[in-house]
Amino acid sequence: MARLPPFRTFAARRVARVPRLVRMSTALLTDHYELTMLRAALRSGAAHRRVTFEVFARSLPPGRRYGVVAGTGRLLAALADFRFGPDELALLTGTGVIDAATAGWLAGYRFRGDIRGFAEGEPFLPGAPVLAVEGTFAECVLLETLTLSVLNHDSAIAAAGARMVQAAAGRPVIEMGSRRTHEEAAVAAARAAYLVGFDATSNLEAARRWGVPTTGTAAHAFTLAHPTEHDAFAAQVAALGVDTTLLVDTYDTREGISTAVAAAGPGLGAVRIDSGDLAAGVRAARAQLDALGATGTRVVVTGDLDEHSIARLARVPAAGYGVGTSLVTGSGAPTAGFVYKLVEVDGRPVAKSSVGKATRGGRKDVLRRHDADGIAVADLVLPAGSTDGPVPVELDGPAPAPGRPAGTSRDRPLMAPLVRGGILADATLAGPEGLRRARDHHRAALADLPAHARDVTFGHPCIPVITALTHP
């Protein structure tokens, strides 16, 4: 895809190093009950049983055709800082949450188990596990809240963002929603948006931590702070060059565009419109710029855009979109609905069984089955370990390609090792390099879904999840 950035975009060049600060323990980003469960389980002996917890979503938000796994890299980074030091233990014992025996156990705590999961950026469907955490009950039960917080937030943003990128159909999309969400959630939202194909963010901390390119020029306040709009535009051009983007709707958009071209000349990079009827505004701005000879000046739009309004702007000559509120709030679905459920204890499948919240027991693997054209047709949920050889699950869908057996090259395993014995399977997954790879993976994996998956109208999950477990 040849894309011209409509805003001036700066790539962060030196981002991979760790900020020079003592990293806070993440261990108290946890629910109280995980510590009381630990305390009781240490006493009963349940603490030492071998278990598997799985993370999955029971459904997608209404109308969505797929979800997107996001946050995996952040979770792996947070896991490295999940430790109970003197400060954490003082808080927990001082408030009576835990007793001395539990504090002693926690002082030596490091997660030493295994984590398997979908690649970050992978599209997912409800009902299939996207992450499995395995080890002793004690070491795994403590990770519930942190795991869900990270995945639920980031995946909600990524799922909304992926639809916006599809709606933009190749035009650049910039994330600029930091002001509409918690200041740390903003950094994660910028990361999730980049993961699913946004071109840049306004958030500077996302550049420092994750290497996301940042962009931005000026707000209405900059114009208001100068005696005239022309003064403001001239000041901006003097500082940032004629390739900058001038915000032209502070007073009167038509006059603003004339003033912008007068201040910058016909080589002006772009004008930005942030209010009014955006479709009409873009058309009028394009015509006016062309009449002024500024045929290369782009028209970019911002202002309460979401995937639907972006789709409606496809027919007007907008050169790019800035998205804020709707991205960081998940476009109506601010949390992804992942749960963290115990599915196996000492090799025995377990499941909650009361009304309305059934969980399927047993450790699982997931394969994505594709047709002869390489298009995904179903996700298969199978007992863990049964996917090493050909998978004999029959589908009603397309027949295998001639000469290719069912369940070999056309089945892609979705669960891969992320942590083995407490050690990251690939240390780069927790940093900017992992994010860049996840971005590439997302693009490729989304392209393998059926075409209707990428439509932003109301729809159903794009492929079925077929569960073939021998145990109940």
Next chain:
Amino acid sequence: MARLPPFRTFAARRVARVPRLVRMSTALLTDHYELTMLRAALRSGAAHRRVTFEVFARSLPPGRRYGVVAGTGRLLAALADFRFGPDELALLTGTGVIDAATAGWLAGYRFRGDIRGFAEGEPFLPGAPVLAVEGTFAECVLLETLTLSVLNHDSAIAAAGARMVQAAAGRPVIEMGSRRTHEEAAVAAARAAYLVGFDATSNLEAARRWGVPTTGTAAHAFTLAHPTEHDAFAAQVAALGVDTTLLVDTYDTREGISTAVAAAGPGLGAVRIDSGDLAAGVRAARAQLDALGATGTRVVVTGDLDEHSIARLARVPAAGYGVGTSLVTGSGAPTAGFVYKLVEVDGRPVAKSSVGKATRGGRKDVLRRHDADGIAVADLVLPAGSTDGPVPVELDGPAPAPGRPAGTSRDRPLMAPLVRGGILADATLAGPEGLRRARDHHRAALADLPAHARDVTFGHPCIPVITALTHP
């Protein structure tokens, strides 16, 4: 209000000390364009003009009767760490966001201006400023994103939480939504919930940082990790005492309650129901517990509760509520809609004037006018500095109480100094003590609103905002 905590609640005793870690600069929790505006304004001279930015909401979420200002204490704490050290400057210059002159200016940056604002916890109406940031354009423009991120997030949670507390009508409400939001947003959400009257949170980091009481006992996984439900309940009682809360719906709720009383005896603290028809479940549990002689055992409910479902449970003998997703996502309104607008430059009112986004220029103060019974009747927005004497604004509402002039004791000024010359007006505002006082203030201020304000059905803003400015 005499409230019995239905969950065992631990107050955090040692929370006021600062965690032992080098605090991260908050200066990059900022949008790129604030730095490019600074760069251009330093060059044009606009950087040094005296300005006022005001924070206000243009509207409330549909159906809401008031908003709640929250996050002020967090903002003031973050402001103290808003500095550009070598790391921040290296990122900004290395990526070309700023030039050398701007870096030199930023190296010495500390906010040295003034901040006035509503007390944290104050109910607010749209159209009136809740915060004013004053100083040079350069020092104030940099605070836009951080200010809005903190206030928009925390106020959204607080507004939703306040309605849940009202719906609970004196029954305890516990915040347990950490897993459904970003892990740091979770800490802020627990804080905001406590601010508006929640009794406790599940989030342990909120205890460490803000002194919020925490609570929790066990999840379904704890039951599943034991051979039988009775084994699990006995283990929990052995570790946490008979006053604990047993989660009884892992397999069959009726059997679970019998097993709970068998394991703990009739002195069991509480049972928790997390699924199924909650109203029917509470009634059945109450009757069963009474029949078993466990008349003092409380029934607490959790599971996708919001203000509306809590209101519907008023008629059943639930002893308390745990609220998760709906609290941390603002119950349908995950961001408060605050904007940060330049309203005055060198004593001259300024305002954006294009379609649909008008802003009223000039520095303002806000008074809340009350009737003779002490009930709020309107918020008056006046030119700043005009509220020192009696305020001659005539209202169509209730007449003044006999013998009391209009606009004296019945008018409460809502804007108070928070920062003067870069120094906190009251250092305790940024810590746990400030949160406790804000909680008290919220309760008192909400009680002064008209009774219909506290109804959780769909309604209109509960009192009008009357703007009386002499300038346009």
